[in-house]
Amino acid sequence: MPDILADLLLGIGILFTLAGSLGMLRFPDFYTRLHAAGVTETLGMIAIVTGLMLKTESSGTLVRLVFIGVFMLVTVPIASHALAKAARHGGVRPALREEE
Amino acid sequence: MIAAAAVVLVVSMAMVLVRALRGPTLYDRILAANHMGSSAVLLIAVYGFFDGRPEFLDIALAYALINFIATIAVLKYFAYGDLGAAGVREERNDA
Numbered sequence: 001m002p003d004i005l006a007d008l009l010l011g012i013g014i015l016f017t018l019a020g021s022l023g024m025l026r027f028p029d030f031y032t033r034l035h036a037a038g039v040t041e042t043l044g045m046i047a048i049v050t051g052l053m054l055k056t057e058s059s060g061t062l063v064r065l066v067f068i069g070v071f072m073l074v075t076v077p078i079a080s081h082a083l084a085k086a087a088r089h090g091g092v093r094p095a096l097r098e099e100e
Numbered sequence: 101m102i103a104a105a106a107v108v109l110v111v112s113m114a115m116v117l118v119r120a121l122r123g124p125t126l127y128d129r130i131l132a133a134n135h136m137g138s139s140a141v142l143l144i145a146v147y148g149f150f151d152g153r154p155e156f157l158d159i160a161l162a163y164a165l166i167n168f169i170a171t172i173a174v175l176k177y178f179a180y181g182d183l184g185a186a187g188v189r190e191e192r193n194d195a
Binding site: 006007010011013014017018020021022024025030033034037041044045048049051052055056058061064065067068071072075076078079082083086087089090092 | 101102104105108109111112113115116118119125126127128130131132134135138139141142145146149154157158160161164165167168171172175178179
């Protein structure tokens with residue numbers, strides 16, 4: 001049962017990682033690309049790390065995985081926020097729809 | 101499924117690399133570099149499990165720390181032109 005759950009979580013992580021990269025490749029301007037990358041990265045990372053947690057028996061490995069998960073859960077949104085703020089102050093404008 | 105995760109992470113890193121090479125603005129490239137670092141952390145962890153050597157997680161942890169600091173440092177350098185700047189200027193000028 002934990003094996004099925006682990007594979008399911010890894011599958012979810014794969015899906016989100018792929019979706020985020022695809023969005024980063026295809027979206028029209030910087031802020032949408034930041035959205036695609038930051039959001040999917042957080043969730044995909046949690047899914048993959050949790051899936052790996054279910055696959056291990058050693059408690060040391062588990063603790064390291066928890067550290068990686070918590071640390072990235074904190075730093076990925078902070079980095080995204082810093083990037084958005086830097087881009088706004090650096091003069092990158094979002095691509096808006098033309099109003100008539 | 102672990103092998104599939106490793107393959108997908110490599111493919112995703114290749115796609116992000118295309119964005120880093122093509123990105124019209126500087127910030128696209130920094131975002132791509134940051135994203136590649138995070139994917140590398142996951143890839144190191146997943147590859148450790150794939151190879152049966154979870155000790156790789158220590159390397160992944162160190163890589164995550166370096167990746168975050170590097171992103172913030174590069175952003176600060178391009179915002180202020182100086183890594184030692186106190187960093188209180190922009191609220192007054194641009195708001």
